[in-house]
Structure formats: structure tokens, C-alpha cells
Amino acid sequence: MISLKKIWHRGDHRIGIFFPYDAYDTSMKKKLKSLNARFSKSKSCWYISYSKKAYHQFKQDFDTYDISIDKTINTDKASAEKRHTLPISQKAELQSEKTKPLHSAHKSEYQIDPRLKLKVLDNVGKYWVLQCQYVSKYVKKLKKVKGVYWNSHHKVYMVYRHPEAKKNVEKIFGVPLFGDDYLIKDNHEEKLRIEIFVYKEDTRYMLIKFSNNYRLIDCLKRLSYSVYSKTKDAYLLPATPEMNEALQLHTDALGVDIESHLPKKYLKKSNFINSKSKKISSTRQYILDLVPEHAKPCVEDMVDMLMAMNYSSSTLKNYSNAFINFLKYYNYKDPEEFTKKDVVKYLAYYTEMGLSSSSGHLVVNALKFYFKNVKEWDEDMSFMKMPRPKKEKKLPTVLSESECERIFEAVNQPKHKLLLLMAYGAGLRVSEVCQLRWRDIDEEKHQIMIKSGKGKKDRLVMLPYSIVEYIKIYRSLYDTKDYVFEGRVKGEPYSTASAGSVMRKAVKKANIDKKVGIHALRHSFATHLLESGTDIRFIQKFLGHNSIKTTTIYTHVSKGSHSKIQSPLDRLKNKNKEIN
Structure with a gap:
């Protein structure tokens, strides 16, 4: 069942398209994209423009679906204008249950600037949540209030649940907005509880059930080796x-x-989980949480085989995700029923959706692994000869030396700066930078030992002389024992997502108009070495490439000798200048 509602979004009326999550399949996705529909996080729905043409197109494309139109919202223009000028407490009554504010303590006699479209949403942890449109007069004052900050992801203001913060915010808008549910009350009133059970799937773990309280959840998150099971x-x-x-x-x-509720002798020292085991276990748990119960046996078989063959956690995740998406496309039917035609159809769908050839190759590799190693279909060679999408010959995006310098200068935080310097100065992958340990850095020999890099290979790379002094300063500021770059949990490595975010912010701050990620620093390292005359075989060893062919791609983006070649057009122009 699809429900259509008139909504106000991004300064205009739209047709909101609401439907259950389980109805969102491949067919639905394609139809929505053909309508140029966009998804709104704030409204939790897809939407299209509010026009007859868009509505009739929607009815035509979704003629096989049951469609209901919500007529409870008055679509008359005068009524809409009237709603925009109502006091917030009256306006709240017209809102859907999902966006209805938790508190409407303010009375109807209070008038609020209609431009604000002010809403008080449900509390999030230790904050009240305030949603409003940008009106300079109010926003400037809000920014000055201690305990208020802007959440750019959800486009809301978070107000610390404290009497002083409440008083200052309500003074700005001239109305009472929040209740008396201050943070201090939560600490005394709510009784927190934890229950510990046996985890039958893996007795090396214990299962922790807990009260739904943000302080307790935050505490459990920060415990080393904790893994959440959805x-x-x-x-x-x-x-x-x-x-x-x-x-x-x-x-x-x-x-x-x-x-x-643990039996005696359940807790053992031998149950200790090392970092590799933790990574694999959490990846396994994540994968199994993705599939419904009836599909778990075949996915579990594949995961077990990948683990038995000692594949890395990233390969485990990538192959399993590709296999699960394939199963999902065919509604998780029995893998025994698949034919070569099914694989071809799925790869054609991949291409139609505009996905890259590398994604298609990943699907083929995952399926071949499953049917060869798990199902052992070696005899059926026709099935194993699956078509492979033709690879695009893309060149890596490379930054110039001056652009790299601007990026480093744009970063002031010592930890973030060293992270980027390491990625560029030693040509490391983002995962290698984040997993770097102090014991792997040899300052005397100016070398870094990269252990279990891509393909489970160790290699030696250079430690730039210019970075040694900076490392000493960094170590005096950050008391990290094991990992060079620690994450929010002490003793745990910095996340690759956070490292990528550091790079994006630095590029933006440096005003560089290129779409690059942190891996571009590794590309730049190789290209700049090649341009300076370094033998390509040394570059291959530094980068950890198996084949020299992989490294030769940098010859296509380096300035090299081809920069001295003059275009015929330039020669023609120069010749004309000489004649004149």
C-alpha cells in the first residue's frame, strides 16, 4: 500500500510518497528514480514536485500498486497560509504524529515569528531538540548560548537539558518551549540494569542485555572488544x-x-579475544544480521568457508555483501536453483543501474567462490564460465605538490595533520595508516614495517626524515601506547571513515576543486616519485603491488617526457606569431 500526502518541504509543497520499508525493492527503486523522486530524511519519505504532470506520471508508473491519498490535510492555499501564522502549540496539532513535538507547554497566547516554523522534537539523550528555519536575527543569538549546538546531519539545534540553557533559549523566542525534564533528574530517577547471559552461538562471548539509557549505552560502546548484535x-x-x-x-x-545468569566456570582467561579475532567476529555478526532467518544457512556456509581459508575481514565483508545482494535480488531463493542465466540477468541489472565494472567483478568473484568452494560445482564448467564486465581504464586522480602542501597547511589539529603526512610521505593505504603501531616505526633506520597489508603481505616503506621531529612532538601530546592513531575508545585504532572525513574537510578548507579522497595522497606519492626519476621497481615495492603492471598506471598521469611534447596547434599559433 502506497500513501500520498501533501507535504511542505524545502520551501515548497511536494507530493510525499509513503510506503512500508519491506515494499522498497529493486522495481520500486527504478520507478522512483524514473520520476526524479528524492528522499527526505526529515520527512522519512520520497517526494516529487506538486504538479498535475508529476501526479499523473506517478499514477501511470505505479498502476499495479494500491494507492491511497491522505485528504486530511487541507490543500487550500488560504488554509495553508493560515497554518503558517498559527501559534506553535496550535500548529503542532496539525502535524503528523511523527513530527509532533514532545512538549507543547507554551500556550496559544504566545506568538512566534511564522518564518521560524519552530518545532520541539523528541529528546535525544541529554539534549532537547529544536527545529526551525534559518532566520538571521534568532540564529545569531542561538549560537551565543552556552549548551546549544547545531547538528548539521539532522538540521536541528541540540539544547543541553539544563535550567540555564532553557532560560536563555526561551528568552530568545519569547515563549516557554521545554519541560522541566532536566538531565540531573534522569540521574536520580532512572534505575539502570544489566543482565548477563550465555551466548550460545559462540561461548567465548557473554551476551549483555541492558536498560535503554544513552549513558549506559555509551559506556558499553567504549568497552574494549564490545560488539553490538542487532x-x-x-x-x-x-x-x-x-x-x-x-x-x-x-x-x-x-x-x-x-x-x-552465567553458569560456574563460564568465564575463562582462554576466552580472551585478540584484535584479529574481534575484527573477524564483529564482521561475521554484521553479515548474519543482514539476512532473514531462512537465508542464514547458505550465507553462514560461505562465511565459514572464507574464514577457514583465512581471507581478510574486508574480503569476508565484500564477498558476503555481494552474495547477499545477489540472493536478495531473487528473494533469497535456494542457491541450488540458480543458473548461469540468472547471473547474466543480475549483471545486466548492475550495468543498467550504472554501477562500476569493479562491482560486477566482485559479484562474479563472490559467486564463483561460493559455487566452487562451498557447493563444489567443479564439474559444471559452463556455470563457472560467467561473463565478466569489461573494465574501465580509469586514471587515478593526482594532486600536485603545491596542492598537497595547501592541504597540510589547512589542518591545524596535530593528530589529523600527522595522519595525512604519513599517508602521503610513506604512500600508505588508509587502513595501513589507521592500523599503524608504534613498534612498527623504526626512527633510526627511517623505516616503517607494514604488517598484514593488502593480500596479507608485509613490506618495508620509507619514513620521511622531515616527519621524525613531528612524530616526537605528537607523541608528547598524545599518550598512546599501542596504535599511533587511537579512536574514541582508548586502545582501539582510528577508524578509516574518520580519516576520510579529515581529508575531505582539509580539501574543502584548502579550496581545492577536485573530487579526491585520502587515497589520492597515495596516488600523489607514487606519481611525484616517478616524476623525480625514481625507478618504477622501487615504487612498486613501496606500494606493495604484486605486478609491475599495476604500478605503470602512474606513468600515464606523471608529467614525464610527454610534457615536453608540443601540440601541433601550439606550433601553428607560434608560427603565425613569427610571420606577423
Whole structure:
């Protein structure tokens, strides 16, 4: 069932398209894209322009669906204008349940600037949430209030639940907005609880059920080796006496009641999970959470085989995701029923959706792995000869030396600057930078040992002389014991997503008009070495490429000797100048 509603979004009326999440399939996605529909996070729906043409096109494309039109909202222009001038408490009554403010303590006699379209949304943790349009007069004042910050992702203001913050914000708008649910009350009124159970799927872990409280969740997140399971709606922790003690120690300040349902001798020192095991376990859990129960056995078989063959966690994730998407396209039917024609049809769909050839190659590799290693279909060679999408010969995006310098100068935070300097100065992949440990850096020999890089290979790379002094300064500022770059959890490595975000912000701040990620620093490292006359075989070793063919791609983007070649057009222009 699809429901159509008239909504106000981005300063204009739109036709909102609402439907259950399980109805969103490939066919639905294609039809929505053909209508140029866009998704609104704030309205939690797709929408198209509010016009007869768009409406009739929608009815034509979705003629096989049951469509209901919500007529509860008055579409008359005069009524719409009237709603925009109503006091917020009256306006709130006209809103849908999803966007209805939690508090409407202010009375109808209070008048609010209609340009603001002010809404008080549900509390998020220790914050009240305020949504309003940008009106310079109010926004400038809000920015000066202590305890208020702008959440750019959700486009809302977060107001710390404190009497002083409440008083200052309400003074700006001239109306009471929030209740008396200050943060201090939560600390005394809410009783937090944890229950510990046996995790039957893997007895190395214990399963932690917890009260739905942001402070407790934040505490559990920060525990080393904690893994969240969506299907169980619980955290998994290594079943060791040390971890049990750490759990009690970290939650003691919150006054949490802990009830253990573990049998005697369940907690063992031998259950300790090392970083590799934790990564693999969390990846496995993530993959199995993606599929419905009836499809789990075949996905589990593939995951087990990949793990048995000692594939890396990234390969485990990529192959499994590609296989799951293939199954999802055919509504998770039995893999035994698949034919070569099904694979060809799926690859054709991939191309039609505009996805890259590398994505298609990943699908082929994942399917070949499954049918060859899990199902052992070696005899059916016709099935194993799947078509491969033709590869695009793309050149890497390279930054000039001056652009690299501008990026480094744009970053002031020492940790972020060193991270980018390492990526460029040693030509490291983003995962290698984030996983870098102090013991792998040899300052005397000016070398870095990269352990278990791509393809599980170790290699030695250069440590730039110019960076050694900066490393010493960084180490005096950041007391990290193991990883050079730690994440929000002490003892855990910095995330690759955060490193990518650092690069994007630096590029934007440096006013560089190129679409580049942090991997562009590695491309630039190789290209600049080649331009300076370094033998390509040394560059191959520094980058950790198996084949010299992979490294030769940088010869196409380096200035080299081809920069001295003059275009015939330039010669023609110069000749004309000489004649004149």
C-alpha cells in the first residue's frame, strides 16, 4: 500500500510518497528514480514536485500498486497560509504524529515569528531538540548560548537539558518551549540494569542485555572488544574474568544493577579475544544480521568457508555483501536453483543501474567462490564460465605538490595533520595508516614495517626524515601506547571513515576543486616519485603491488617526457606569431 500526502518541504509543497520499508525493492527503486523522486530524511519519505504532470506520471508508473491519498490535510492555499501564522502549540496539532513535538507547554497566547516554523522534537539523550528555519536575527543569538549546538546531519539545534540553557533559549523566542525534564533528574530517577547471559552461538562471548539509557549505552560502546548484535539487541563481550571485572568497574559510577545468569566456570582467561579475532567476529555478526532467518544457512556456509581459508575481514565483508545482494535480488531463493542465466540477468541489472565494472567483478568473484568452494560445482564448467564486465581504464586522480602542501597547511589539529603526512610521505593505504603501531616505526633506520597489508603481505616503506621531529612532538601530546592513531575508545585504532572525513574537510578548507579522497595522497606519492626519476621497481615495492603492471598506471598521469611534447596547434599559433 502506497500513501500520498501533501507535504511542505524545502520551501515548497511536494507530493510525499509513503510506503512500508519491506515494499522498497529493486522495481520500486527504478520507478522512483524514473520520476526524479528524492528522499527526505526529515520527512522519512520520497517526494516529487506538486504538479498535475508529476501526479499523473506517478499514477501511470505505479498502476499495479494500491494507492491511497491522505485528504486530511487541507490543500487550500488560504488554509495553508493560515497554518503558517498559527501559534506553535496550535500548529503542532496539525502535524503528523511523527513530527509532533514532545512538549507543547507554551500556550496559544504566545506568538512566534511564522518564518521560524519552530518545532520541539523528541529528546535525544541529554539534549532537547529544536527545529526551525534559518532566520538571521534568532540564529545569531542561538549560537551565543552556552549548551546549544547545531547538528548539521539532522538540521536541528541540540539544547543541553539544563535550567540555564532553557532560560536563555526561551528568552530568545519569547515563549516557554521545554519541560522541566532536566538531565540531573534522569540521574536520580532512572534505575539502570544489566543482565548477563550465555551466548550460545559462540561461548567465548557473554551476551549483555541492558536498560535503554544513552549513558549506559555509551559506556558499553567504549568497552574494549564490545560488539553490538542487532538481531539480539544486545552487546557481546569476551567471557573472561577481566572483562567481567571491567564491566562492573565502568558501570559502577552509574549505579547499575548487574544480574548474572552465567553458569560456574563460564568465564575463562582462554576466552580472551585478540584484535584479529574481534575484527573477524564483529564482521561475521554484521553479515548474519543482514539476512532473514531462512537465508542464514547458505550465507553462514560461505562465511565459514572464507574464514577457514583465512581471507581478510574486508574480503569476508565484500564477498558476503555481494552474495547477499545477489540472493536478495531473487528473494533469497535456494542457491541450488540458480543458473548461469540468472547471473547474466543480475549483471545486466548492475550495468543498467550504472554501477562500476569493479562491482560486477566482485559479484562474479563472490559467486564463483561460493559455487566452487562451498557447493563444489567443479564439474559444471559452463556455470563457472560467467561473463565478466569489461573494465574501465580509469586514471587515478593526482594532486600536485603545491596542492598537497595547501592541504597540510589547512589542518591545524596535530593528530589529523600527522595522519595525512604519513599517508602521503610513506604512500600508505588508509587502513595501513589507521592500523599503524608504534613498534612498527623504526626512527633510526627511517623505516616503517607494514604488517598484514593488502593480500596479507608485509613490506618495508620509507619514513620521511622531515616527519621524525613531528612524530616526537605528537607523541608528547598524545599518550598512546599501542596504535599511533587511537579512536574514541582508548586502545582501539582510528577508524578509516574518520580519516576520510579529515581529508575531505582539509580539501574543502584548502579550496581545492577536485573530487579526491585520502587515497589520492597515495596516488600523489607514487606519481611525484616517478616524476623525480625514481625507478618504477622501487615504487612498486613501496606500494606493495604484486605486478609491475599495476604500478605503470602512474606513468600515464606523471608529467614525464610527454610534457615536453608540443601540440601541433601550439606550433601553428607560434608560427603565425613569427610571420606577423
